[in-house]
Amino acid sequence: MSIPSDLKYTKSHEWVKSEADGTVSIGITHHAQELLGDMVFVELPQVGDTFTQKQECAVAESVKAAADVYSPISGEVVEINTPLVDNPENINQDAFGAWLFKLKPSNPAELDGLLDAAGYQEVLDNEDH
Amino acid sequence: MLIFEHARPGRRNYSQAPTTTASVDGIPDHLLRKKQPLLPEVSEMDTVRHYTRLSQKNFSIDTEFYPLGSCTMKYNPRACNSLAMLPQNLARHPLAPEDTGQGFLACMYDLQEILKNITGMAGVSLTPMAGAQGELIGVMMIRAYHESRGDFARTEIIVPDAAHGTNPATAVMCGFKVVEIATDKEGNVDLDALKAAVGPQTAGLMLTNPSTLGVFEENVTEMSRVVHQAGGLLYYDGANLNAVLGKVKPGDMGFDVIHINLHKTFSTPHGGGGPGSAPVGVAKRLLPFLPVPFVTQEDGKYRWVNEKERPQSIGRLSAHMGNAGVLLRAYIYVRLLGKDGMHRIAEFATLNANYLMAELKKAGFEIAYPTRRASHEFIVTLKDIKDKTGITAMNLAKRLLDKGFHAPTTYFPMLVPECLLIEPAETESKQTLDAFVTAMKEILTEIKEQPDMVKNAPHTMPLRKLDDVKAARELDLCWKPDA
Numbered sequence: 001m002s003i004p005s006d007l008k009y010t011k012s013h014e015w016v017k018s019e020a021d022g023t024v025s026i027g028i029t030h031h032a033q034e035l036l037g038d039m040v041f042v043e044l045p046q047v048g049d050t051f052t053q054k055q056e057c058a059v060a061e062s063v064k065a066a067a068d069v070y071s072p073i074s075g076e077v078v079e080i081n082t083p084l085v086d087n088p089e090n091i092n093q094d095a096f097g098a099w100l101f102k103l104k105p106s107n108p109a110e111l112d113g114l115l116d117a118a119g120y121q122e123v124l125d126n127e128d129h
Numbered sequence: 130m131l132i133f134e135h136a137r138p139g140r141r142n143y144s145q146a147p148t149t150t151a152s153v154d155g156i157p158d159h160l161l162r163k164k165q166p167l168l169p170e171v172s173e174m175d176t177v178r179h180y181t182r183l184s185q186k187n188f189s190i191d192t193e194f195y196p197l198g199s200c201t202m203k204y205n206p207r208a209c210n211s212l213a214m215l216p217q218n219l220a221r222h223p224l225a226p227e228d229t230g231q232g233f234l235a236c237m238y239d240l241q242e243i244l245k246n247i248t249g250m251a252g253v254s255l256t257p258m259a260g261a262q263g264e265l266i267g268v269m270m271i272r273a274y275h276e277s278r279g280d281f282a283r284t285e286i287i288v289p290d291a292a293h294g295t296n297p298a299t300a301v302m303c304g305f306k307v308v309e310i311a312t313d314k315e316g317n318v319d320l321d322a323l324k325a326a327v328g329p330q331t332a333g334l335m336l337t338n339p340s341t342l343g344v345f346e347e348n349v350t351e352m353s354r355v356v357h358q359a360g361g362l363l364y365y366d367g368a369n370l371n372a373v374l375g376k377v378k379p380g381d382m383g384f385d386v387i388h389i390n391l392h393k394t395f396s397t398p399h400g401g402g403g404p405g406s407a408p409v410g411v412a413k414r415l416l417p418f419l420p421v422p423f424v425t426q427e428d429g430k431y432r433w434v435n436e437k438e439r440p441q442s443i444g445r446l447s448a449h450m451g452n453a454g455v456l457l458r459a460y461i462y463v464r465l466l467g468k469d470g471m472h473r474i475a476e477f478a479t480l481n482a483n484y485l486m487a488e489l490k491k492a493g494f495e496i497a498y499p500t501r502r503a504s505h506e507f508i509v510t511l512k513d514i515k516d517k518t519g520i521t522a523m524n525l526a527k528r529l530l531d532k533g534f535h536a537p538t539t540y541f542p543m544l545v546p547e548c549l550l551i552e553p554a555e556t557e558s559k560q561t562l563d564a565f566v567t568a569m570k571e572i573l574t575e576i577k578e579q580p581d582m583v584k585n586a587p588h589t590m591p592l593r594k595l596d597d598v599k600a601a602r603e604l605d606l607c608w609k610p611d612a
Contacts, residue, residue, distance in 0.1 A: 038597070040602050063597045
């Protein structure tokens with residue numbers, strides 16, 4: 001699975017997509033869903049929640065483990081992907097399409113500090129034993 | 130088949146029926162049951178057959194090698210059970226006067242003393258009734274200690290990322306902020322990260338040693354020096370005590386407080402969901418905070434110590450004192466073994482793990498920490514196999530069932546991808562270990578030659594592969610009659 005070059009990434013395996021309206025979509029990467037295995041639940045934040053960078057913002061639970069999702073940047077939640085709650089397997093089928101929520105960034109400069117596709121690939125290479 | 134499905138209206142099981150009538154007065158009318166409870170109406174013989182069949186389906190340590198080890202259920206000698214179940218133990222009332230319970234109190238006093246000796250601690254309280262409760266009490270004592278000195282600035286507990294998940298949970302329950310520190314490539318806590326993390330805000334460090342990675346923390350005395358120098362205390366999670374029992378004392382490593390899982394190491398099954406027992410041990414400076422009650426001895430007489438005598442105690446965890454049955458089993462176990470026996474447990478638990486690790490490595494399995502000597506357990510990773518063949522640790526675990534072995538722990542610790550955590554425990558013979566290695570070798574060959582055989586396992590169990598996604602998402606635990 002290739003890593004989309006139009007997204008930004010975190011070391012903790014979240015992806016960030018800049019939308020045309022100035023908001024960003026946030027999800028977990030293909031690698032993250034592969035480590036977790038079959039997803040059984042997602043717990044999304046609520047519209048209006050505000051997060052600071054690296055704060056816990058959602059939970060992804062699989063048959064193997066429950067993993068916290070960390071907000072890649074600071075901002076306010078403007079939309080959540082409600083259908084995902086009933087179909088968490090969408091994350092397994094299309095991790096880079098199954099966004100969890102959208103944030104209105106409070107400090108857009110934080111986006112520049114995130115990893116690009118090559119930087120994230122390097123993180124994955126270093127993770128392998 | 131559920132026992133309810135054997136039921137037919139009017140069938141009775143008279144051996145289970147009450148032989149006396151009882152009446153209780155004074156219960157408010159609205160709390161009284163108006164309808165009969167929904168109990169299965171089954172004959173005695175159908176009941177016997179139902180539970181006997183269930184027991185035959187049980188893939189248990191009484192029938193198969195069970196490489197979950199002391200973590201879940203090592204073999205618990207029958208003698209501990211039968212002695213703990215003597216009528217004078219079973220019939221003893223927890224509120225019986227001390228005068229009539231001197232035998233039981235003597236056992237508890239001796240157990241406290243023996244656990245002090247094994248752990249190198251100055252005091253022990255037997256009252257916590259589960260590992261999580263023992264942990265909670267341990268961290269509460271750390272907080273009480275700092276507060277008693279007027280030091281309210283210590284708000285952080287440091288937990289290595291290889292810790293049991295209960296450690297950070299405990300710290301949060303006690304109101305602390307958790308600071309996670311990383312593990313290095315060799316499986317040790319990153320000492321530089323620890324040095325950078327400690328300060329006047331550090332209340333303590335929680336450590337499992339040997340760690341969940343199955344290796345002994347090599348820098349433990351240096352870690353203890355760093356944390357103590359910063360004014361913090363050290364907490365020892367006794368989950369893996371089996372590996373060092375009687376050989377190394379946590380007190381000598383510098384720990385200030387410890388909980389011991391009697392339901393792992395000391396002859397009580399852990400996997401059954403309880404009851405558990407997790408005595409806490411403390412170094413001298415934490416003695417005033419120990420939970421009550423515990424047993425003391427004066428002029429040859431044993432008695433309970435209560436909160437009146439211990440004004441700084443963090444208090445009581447329950448109305449009485451812990452799970453007496455589990456404590457008795459542990460007492461009998463340590464008395465049967467003696468000091469030498471306990472040394473042999475640590476030695477054989479470690480020898481068995483290292484023998485298995487060496488043989489599996491020879492057979493071609495990848496060991497997660499190949500340069501390290503195993504403690505009582507070790508980790509095999511199937512990451513390479515999964516990348517090449519798609520066969521996962523879970524597939525291999527299920528295939529082991531077909532070959533007559535219980536699966537080892539899978540996917541824990543989470544630091545190692547596609548892992549099997551294998552703990553043979555001290556009670557297994559070389560023949561059993563060799564048979565396990567043979568089965569693992571066979572599966573390795575199958576992965577190459579008949580991968581579907583492994584992918585679709587198990588083949589010989591009463592139930593085949595389960596839909597664990599459905600089971601998690603549509604959890605259904607209550608039987609209801611057909612409408």
